[in-house]
Amino acid sequence: MEMPTWLLSEVSLQAHRLLADAFAAAGTRGYHYRILATLEEFGPSSQAAIGRHARIDRSDVVATVGELVSGGYARRRRDPHDRRQNVIMITPAGLTRYRRLDQIVVGVQDTLLRPLNGRQRGVLTDLLRRLVAADGSPADASGRE
Amino acid sequence: MEMPTWLLSEVSLQAHRLLADAFAAAGTRGYHYRILATLEEFGPSSQAAIGRHARIDRSDVVATVGELVSGGYARRRRDPHDRRQNVIMITPAGLTRYRRLDQIVVGVQDTLLRPLNGRQRGVLTDLLRRLVAADGSPADASGRE
DNA sequence: CAAATTTCAGTTCCACTGAGATGG
DNA sequence: CCCATCTCAGTGAAACTGAAATTT
Numbered sequence: 001m002e003m004p005t006w007l008l009s010e011v012s013l014q015a016h017r018l019l020a021d022a023f024a025a026a027g028t029r030g031y032h033y034r035i036l037a038t039l040e041e042f043g044p045s046s047q048a049a050i051g052r053h054a055r056i057d058r059s060d061v062v063a064t065v066g067e068l069v070s071g072g073y074a075r076r077r078r079d080p081h082d083r084r085q086n087v088i089m090i091t092p093a094g095l096t097r098y099r100r101l102d103q104i105v106v107g108v109q110d111t112l113l114r115p116l117n118g119r120q121r122g123v124l125t126d127l128l129r130r131l132v133a134a135d136g137s138p139a140d141a142s143g144r145e
Numbered sequence: 146m147e148m149p150t151w152l153l154s155e156v157s158l159q160a161h162r163l164l165a166d167a168f169a170a171a172g173t174r175g176y177h178y179r180i181l182a183t184l185e186e187f188g189p190s191s192q193a194a195i196g197r198h199a200r201i202d203r204s205d206v207v208a209t210v211g212e213l214v215s216g217g218y219a220r221r222r223r224d225p226h227d228r229r230q231n232v233i234m235i236t237p238a239g240l241t242r243y244r245r246l247d248q249i250v251v252g253v254q255d256t257l258l259r260p261l262n263g264r265q266r267g268v269l270t271d272l273l274r275r276l277v278a279a280d281g282s283p284a285d286a287s288g289r290e
Numbered sequence: 291c292a293a294a295t296t297t298c299a300g301t302t303c304c305a306c307t308g309a310g311a312t313g314g
Numbered sequence: 315c316c317c318a319t320c321t322c323a324g325t326g327a328a329a330c331t332g333a334a335a336t337t338t
Contacts, residue, residue, distance in 0.1 A: 113276070
């Protein structure tokens with residue numbers, strides 16, 4: 001019960017709980033924040049591109065963007081240059097909302113990482129980044145999918 | 146998008162995918178493994194105790210233990226000393242199954258942590274352990290629950 | 291009475307699948 | 315023809331809630 005995967009899922013669950021509580025208090029969910037963050041970072045994007053950046057399934061992107069549009073946080077238009085895709089743009093209201101949610105998320109980082117000092121936080125982030133970077137990379141011969 | 150909680154959830158998701166795939170191939174799920182591991186580690190336990198050790202909700206413990214009993218991997222009896230509770234015991238078949246699943250889990254650790262050397266794995270485990278240990282501990286004034 | 295345990299029924303979020311329609 | 319995108323409908327694991335029944 002001390003396996004890294006166990007510890008990882010426990011810590012991730014802690015983070016998820018903190019985030020879910022904070023998001024719920026703000027009347028939203030993780031997918032909303034992640035999509036707003038993607039739009040803020042990459043600008044107008046197709047739904048497929050959003051899904052790749054935010055790592056959300058195509059199917060969930062459709063539904064969540066729909067909710068964001070209903071709430072006035074994003075706009076959805078057909079791309080005139082490639083009529084297969086939509087162009088999703090964040091609205092001023094969406095940007096305001098994103099900034100507010102982002103502060104919440106920053107606060108959660110600090111709550112979660114309180115037991116670690118600055119140097120330790122850096123080491124943890126670095127190690128995790130390596131694992132993320134290696135996901136599905138050539139190092140591993142037995143590919144998924 | 147480089148927040149520790151994001152990296153954490155990404156890595157945890159990688160681990161979850163690896164484990165879920167491996168468990169599915171073995172015809173089981175995470176809850177089954179976690180409960181078998183708890184029974185192996187702590188011996189006969191009440192369902193409430195299992196839930197506390199494996200960090201599984203009381204409600205899910207009931208259902209999952211039921212499945213394990215159906216599969217012949219555990220037995221459920223009323224505790225004669227405290228008739229509110231059940232005593233759950235792992236069967237020989239359950240122990241065999243647990244050992245097999247545990248090997249799978251050990252293999253997944255190695256797949257996941259392949260990008261890190263031994264020292265780095267130790268550091269990561271240590272940092273994560275600190276975060277887990279601090280969960281809901283006094284350091285944080287605003288307690289959950 | 292209060293507290294703990296078991297159980298059931300239901301919810302939510304997240305990740306994912308399959309298939310159809312449209313368009314490049 | 316093949317491929318990408320969008321969309322809908324549905325599945326399943328995991329975490330959780332509320333309430334009832336039993337027993338301590």
